[in-house]
Amino acid sequence: MFNNLSEKLDKALHTLKGHGKITEVNVAETLKEVRRALLDADVNFKIAKEFTKTVQKKALGQDVLTTLNPGQLMVKLVKDELTELMGGDTVGINLGGSPTVILMSGLQGSGKTTFSGKLANYLKTKKSKQVLLVGCDVYRPAAINQLRVVGEQIGVEVYAEEGNQNPVEISQNAIKHAKANGKNVVIIDTAGRLAVDEEMMTEISNIHKAVSPQETLFVVDSMTGQDAVNTAKAFNDVLNFDGVVLTKLDGDTRGGAALSIKSVVDKPIKFIGTGEKMDAIDVFHPSRMADRILGMGDVVSLVERAQEQYDEEEARKLQKKIAKNQFGFDDFLSQIQQIKKMGSMKDLVGMIPGAGKALKDVDIDDDAFKGIEAIIHSMTPDERSTPTIINASRKKRIAKGSGTSVQEVNQLMKQFDQMSKMMKMMQGGGGRKMMQMMKGMR
Incomplete structure (x- = not known):
């Protein structure tokens, strides 16, 4: 995850190590390399420039803390600014409403259908929700089949209407079905296109108006870099979505989408997809991600994952065996x-x-x-x-x-x-x- 960016930032920040104090010259040298690393990661030029300008201002505007050397101080400043760039605070999913309606949007191939299944599995296993998946991609026959396979895999019901080509009607009927069958979360998987077009935007806008979702998520393939950010802006102009989902973060992604998207659309990244398995989904924590980008790891998330798999009874039995x-x-x-x-x-x-x-x-x-x-x-x-x-x-x-x-x-x-x-x-x-x-x- 962000290997290239991490490596380049590490080299850039290495410039300050060994210096006794921060000066305008060594800060300028370091931040020039930081800006280059961000641009190589496909971060928008304006955002990269603003980022380094802010860090420079903070670096030169304070004395070096006695507990930190210049290199450590710069790492801290870059880490804090990366955290802010990606949203600052963690923003959870809105599970209000009866049922909660979650509308998924995004281009074809972004991983929208797979992520709908991951989200359904997350809400079922971590939040104890009764989830209904809804297939509203009426143009691609394989899409409904894919959703059914995913639903079967995680034990979640899938609602679809054979022969009905009206996604607005299908989504409304699905909500009625959910209410009648005790489902408290409805996830609507909509059609994607290979590119943003007027017909697609009109359709998803009509579904949005008809179902009034508590949460509208824009799913984006993080490997598409700056294109992902431009697509997000086009969707947000029409839908005014609530949050972003970054998929395929386990690939050799440059990281530009993760670092730029919040600044461009002013919407938080809520979830990330980190693999192909149905449990490869994480809530997005800007601070933890900044730590990982700077090679500091993410011990908190590691401990949380370990605790999820921790069985106290099994641990007691194991202790006795060891003894x-x-x-x-x-x-x-x-x-x-x-x-x-x-x-x-x-x-x-x-x-x-x-x-x-x-x-x-x-x-x-x-x-x-x-x-x-x-x-x-x-x-x-x-x-x-x-x-x-x-x-x-x-x-x-x-x-x-x-x-x-x-x-x-x-x-x-x-x-x-x-x-x-x-x-x-x-x-x-x-x-x-x-x-x-x-x-x-x-």
Whole structure:
């Protein structure tokens, strides 16, 4: 996420490191590179210029804080300004109304239908809502089928009317259906076009007037950069939408849309799509995103995701097993499954401060655990529960069954043993001892 921009900003801000104080000359040099990084990321020239002008004014208008060196101060100023540029505060979704009506808008190919499913899944699982998805793309037969597949995948009902070519009528009937069947959220997936045209705008405007949605969201493919911002402006002029959804942020996006869109349409980014899976959706937090762009990670989001997968009862059972030295490969596999539920590996690594920069040239695949899982699945139940019985002949059999080498099996056994010892150490007073040792090493 924003890898190129992060790298270029890091190089630009590196200019100030080592300087004893901030001067007009070194600030100008640094911000020239910052502006260049923003323009390379497809940020609007006017916005990039205004951004660096504001940072320069703030940098030269204050003394360097005693706890910060010039480089750190500049990072803080750039971070604060990036946060403001992307909206400042987090803006949630409006779930008022009975039912809540959410109208989705955007161009064809922006990921609108897929995101409608992600949003339905988010509201169902995180907000305990009864959701109805509505197919109003009457021009593209595959669109209704796609929505039905998505609905089936997440266990959400899809409302569509075969043969009816009137999207206004379909959306009104869908709301009546929702009221009669106890649905408290209606998500209307509208038709997209390859480009903004008058017919499309008139149609979605008519749906908007007919259903009076509590929330109108504009879905935009973040990889289209400045074009996305121009499209958003055209839609906002007609719909006066409530918020923006940025999809495909897991790709090699330049980030221009995320950084420019709020300034151009003065509407908040509410959600981001971070992958293909139905749970790859995040509420947009400007401050956290600014941290990630500057390579500071996003520990808060990482902890929140971990807490969502955290099962207190399972944790208690695991603690007892560790205390009795009964932690086995089945437990290890269970921990891997929980990590995988937290999201894509690339995204998770990006949330760890400094990890994104350290691993920028490493291809982190979502199948990173595939080999480990294959090895564990090739073990017998006895071997998984009592790893100490795994001898040389068993390792050969496990390697053959998992399509790996004995060396890879040995490596996993070694890692497992080290992790088991560390977990055992952290159980009792070991954790305190480790902390005391670390303090003594300072």
